[in-house]
Amino acid sequence: MGASLAGALRGKCEAIVGVARRHETIESATARALVDEATLDLEQGLAAAHVVVLAVPVRTILSLLDEIGPLLTDGCLILDLGSTKAQIAAKMAQLPGHVQPLGGHPMCGKEVSGIDAAEPAIFHGATFVLTPLSRTSERALALGSELVTTLGSRPLILEARRHDHLVAMISHLPYLLSCALVSATAQEAQEDSAVWDVAASGYRDSSRLASSDVTMMLDILLTNRDAVLDALSAWRSQMRNLADLVEAADESGLRAALTTIRTNRADTADHHVGFPV
Amino acid sequence: MGASLAGALRGKCEAIVGVARRHETIESATARALVDEATLDLEQGLAAAHVVVLAVPVRTILSLLDEIGPLLTDGCLILDLGSTKAQIAAKMAQLPGHVQPLGGHPMCGKEVSGIDAAEPAIFHGATFVLTPLSRTSERALALGSELVTTLGSRPLILEARRHDHLVAMISHLPYLLSCALVSATAQEAQEDSAVWDVAASGYRDSSRLASSDVTMMLDILLTNRDAVLDALSAWRSQMRNLADLVEAADESGLRAALTTIRTNRADTADHHVGFPV
Numbered sequence: 001m002g003a004s005l006a007g008a009l010r011g012k013c014e015a016i017v018g019v020a021r022r023h024e025t026i027e028s029a030t031a032r033a034l035v036d037e038a039t040l041d042l043e044q045g046l047a048a049a050h051v052v053v054l055a056v057p058v059r060t061i062l063s064l065l066d067e068i069g070p071l072l073t074d075g076c077l078i079l080d081l082g083s084t085k086a087q088i089a090a091k092m093a094q095l096p097g098h099v100q101p102l103g104g105h106p107m108c109g110k111e112v113s114g115i116d117a118a119e120p121a122i123f124h125g126a127t128f129v130l131t132p133l134s135r136t137s138e139r140a141l142a143l144g145s146e147l148v149t150t151l152g153s154r155p156l157i158l159e160a161r162r163h164d165h166l167v168a169m170i171s172h173l174p175y176l177l178s179c180a181l182v183s184a185t186a187q188e189a190q191e192d193s194a195v196w197d198v199a200a201s202g203y204r205d206s207s208r209l210a211s212s213d214v215t216m217m218l219d220i221l222l223t224n225r226d227a228v229l230d231a232l233s234a235w236r237s238q239m240r241n242l243a244d245l246v247e248a249a250d251e252s253g254l255r256a257a258l259t260t261i262r263t264n265r266a267d268t269a270d271h272h273v274g275f276p277v
Numbered sequence: 278m279g280a281s282l283a284g285a286l287r288g289k290c291e292a293i294v295g296v297a298r299r300h301e302t303i304e305s306a307t308a309r310a311l312v313d314e315a316t317l318d319l320e321q322g323l324a325a326a327h328v329v330v331l332a333v334p335v336r337t338i339l340s341l342l343d344e345i346g347p348l349l350t351d352g353c354l355i356l357d358l359g360s361t362k363a364q365i366a367a368k369m370a371q372l373p374g375h376v377q378p379l380g381g382h383p384m385c386g387k388e389v390s391g392i393d394a395a396e397p398a399i400f401h402g403a404t405f406v407l408t409p410l411s412r413t414s415e416r417a418l419a420l421g422s423e424l425v426t427t428l429g430s431r432p433l434i435l436e437a438r439r440h441d442h443l444v445a446m447i448s449h450l451p452y453l454l455s456c457a458l459v460s461a462t463a464q465e466a467q468e469d470s471a472v473w474d475v476a477a478s479g480y481r482d483s484s485r486l487a488s489s490d491v492t493m494m495l496d497i498l499l500t501n502r503d504a505v506l507d508a509l510s511a512w513r514s515q516m517r518n519l520a521d522l523v524e525a526a527d528e529s530g531l532r533a534a535l536t537t538i539r540t541n542r543a544d545t546a547d548h549h550v551g552f553p554v
Contacts, residue, residue, distance in 0.1 A: 107477040127474055156474055163475070169465050170476045174483035176523075177454050179538045180516035186541045187511065188446050196545050197404055197433055198440070199447045200384040205482040206451035210542050214535045221523050221531065232520055234464065239457035243509055246453075246498050254498065258491045261456045264463045265487050268473050 001081050001106065001113075002055025007034040007120035008151045019045035028115045046071045051147065053104075054080040058088065058219035065091040072099045077140050079104045079147070083167065083216065084224040085131045085160035093133055100140035103131030103160055105167070106153060113213040121152075128153035131160040168227035172220055173235055176228070178209040278358050278383065279332025280395035284311040285428045287397075296322035305392045323348045328424065330381075331357040335365065335496035342368040349376045354417050356381045356424070360444065360493065361501040362408045362437035370410055377417035380408035380437055382444070383430060390490040398429075405430035408437040445504035449497055450512055453505070455486040 006016045006029065018029045018038035026038040039045045046052060052072060054061045061082045072078060076099045082088050085103045092101035108126035110117060128148040132141045141157075148155040158166070185207075188195045221228055245254040283293045283306065295306045295315035303315040316322045323329060329349060331338045338359045349355060354377045359365050362380045369378035385403035387394060405425040409418050418434075425432040435443070462484075465472045498505055522531040 107475050109477070109479060126477060129475060156471070158471065162469070162471070166465075166469065166472045166475050169462055169472055170480045173461075174458060174479055176516065176519055177458065178483065179535060180512055180519055181451060181454065182538045182542050183515040183519070183534075184450075184508070184512040185446055186538070187515065188443075188508075192439070192443065194433070194435065194439070195443045195446055198384050198406060198443050199545075200386070200403060202386060202451060202486055203447045205485050206455065207542055208482050209479055210538050212539075214532060214539055217535060218528065218532055222526055222528065225523055225526060229520065229524060231461070231465075232516075235457055235461040238460040238464065239453065239509075242453055242457055242460070243506065246502055247506060249499055249502060251495065251499065255491060255495055257460075258456060258494060261459045261463070261487050262489075262491055265459050265484055268476075 001109070002053065003029060003032075003034050003115045003118035004120050004122050005053060005055060005081070005106075005151065007032070007118055008123050009147070010034060010036070010120075012150055013051075017045050017049065025115055032115070032118065034115075034118060034120075042068075043071050046073075049073060049076060051077045051079065051143070054078070054082070057213075057216045058082040058084050058223050060219075061088055062091050062223075065095065069096040069099065072096075074098045075100065077102060077143050079144055081106060083109070083171070083220045085129075085163045087223045089131060089133055089160035093135065100137055101133055102136050102140055102144045103129075103133075103163075104144065104148075105129040105131070105163065106151075108153075109171075109212075112211075113216065123151035123153045126153045127156050129156050129158050129163050131158055131163055164224050165227045165230075168224055168231040169234070172224060172228045173231040175209045175212060175217055176221075176232065177235075178207050182207050182210040278386070278390075279330065280306060280309075280311050280392045281397050281399050282330060282332060282358070282383075282428065284309070284395055284397035285400050286424070287311065287313070289427055290328075294322050294326065302392055309392070309395065311392075311395060311397075319345075320348050323350075326350060326353060328354045328356065328420070331355070331359070334490075334493045335359040335361050335500050337496075338365055339368050339500075342372065346373045346376065349373075351375050352377065354379060354420050356421055358383060360386075360448070360497045362406075362440045364500045366408060366410055366437040370412065377414055378410055379413050379417055379421045380406075380410075380440075381421065381425075382406040382408070382440065383428075385430075386448075386489075389488075390493065400428035400430045403430045404433050406433050406435050406440050408435055408440055441501050442504045442507075445501055445508040446511070449501060449505045450508040452486045452489060452494055453498075453509065454512075455484050459484050459487040 006018055010016050015036040018035035019042055020026050029035045029038050054064055061080045078099050079102045080088055081104055089103055095101050106123060106126055106128045108122045130144050145155040185195055283295055287293050292313040295312035296319055297303050306312045306315050331341055338357045356379045357365055358381055366380050372378050383403055383405045385399045407421050422432045462472055
């Protein structure tokens with residue numbers, strides 16, 4: 001995500017400086033012309049930055065926020081791309097007063113990660129959530145919004161806890177549903193391996209999120225635990241309704257429920273550009 | 278599916294005769310050159326057919342099998358494309374002795390249906406399950422297999438009940454998971470409609486099956502009820518394991534489980550050509 005963002009902003013600001021932990025990442029970023037400069041040295045990378053973007057898993061962002069404050073320039077906008085926002089917002093609130101913190105979450109992830117998966121166009125047409133703190137100035141929020149629109153995304157300003165509650169339903173829960181599906185299929189495959197032979201595009205899409213980066217997802221689940229369990233609980237009650245209708249072979253009830261669901265999805269796709277069918 | 282199959286076989290057999298219930302379907306099929314001839318009259322359509330393919334929802338197949346026997350030519354191969362096979366096999370067993378019944382299920386559905394969604398290339402590289410009855414001759418099975426390979430698909434011969442058990446896991450269960458997800462999201466949207474604004478490609482894929490044709494899915498769920506409920510029960514126990522790990526914030530247990538799942542899916546994609554990631 002960081003590499004995609006660097007590529008998308010390159011040439012649209014004074015300079016893009018990449019900071020990485022591994023030399024190979026720097027080489028790839030340079031070879032792919034995603035950055036103007038790149039370094040392994042965090043202090044050096046931050047020394048002249050007006051805007052700093054943290055594009056690492058959530059708990060790595062939390063550790064970075066513990067140490068990064070004194071290294072930031074006066075008035076620096078510090079934006080993160082973490083997938084959960086409440087714990088990050090709490091940590092950002094403790095940053096020194098000379099910096100401007102702003103939470104961010106571009107809603108355009110892929111299940112593949114790493115610099116080789118970088119795709120600057122991924123931001124086009126996407127929703128990009130911004131979660132300002134009470135201390136975030138209007139000017140800093142305006143700069144963050146300008147960065148988002150420069151990427152081709154639509155800024156959506158939400159309070160951090162509200163963001164976390166909503167993405168638990170539309171992102172973290174689907175990940176768990178998908179993982180349990182692969183897990184149940186793998187168990188079935190121990191009895192009859194032909195189960196994989198009959199899997200096709202429907203299964204591929206339903207199981208795709210189970211291929212997400214584990215460290216990223218672990219950080220998400222552990223920093224948004226209550227909201228994830230709430231979403232699962234809400235989902236379970238809907239599943240129970242459907243399972244009861246199937247069990248009772250209640251044809252008219254099942255048809256009504258499935259028709260409402262199908263219509264809900266179609267209407268949503270019509271009215272929410274970020275959700276193309 | 279029937280229109281896609283007609284288009285894929287056109288020019289590769291003596292003639293393709295389409296039988297439809299609505300005049301508009303015949304006009305579309307003719308305009309799109311999917312058939313050589315088309316008729317609204319079932320008896321006329323079947324009069325000279327060496328091979329008959331039933332491409333309608335499962336319970337419509339069951340009714341057709343009640344009436345179609347006497348209309349079929351001597352030695353006619355009767356193949357269906359229904360998504361569940363056990364009830365169809367039981368009904369096919371009652372067909373008159375002069376015909377050769379064979380169950381079929383191409384594993385390449387789309388969530389859109391109707392003749393305008395016809396796509397003859399959809400069969401390329403797909404698994405196409407064939408479920409012969411004990412009365413199906415070797416010659417009839419060979420003809421069915423030849424039809425499948427002519428489409429560009431790979432025949433996979435399975436007993437009908439085994440097929441139904443396997444597709445409950447990889448197709449019917451994912452449909453229900455997806456429906457419950459859309460249902461839970463719609464309920465959440467009544468409290469906070471921004472939930473749809475943060476939905477992106479992960480949600481789109483996880484919810485795609487909820488847009489499947491309701492009549493088709495209703496027939497599937499009602500003719501494969503026990504296997505669907507068994508698959509749901511197996512899935513629930515996997516979900517419970519994952520939810521317990523999240524609830525306990527058991528980082529190492531959760532990492533191990535999610536890593537195994539991710540590896541399972543990747544290994545499967547490597548070894549099963551019908552399941553590209």
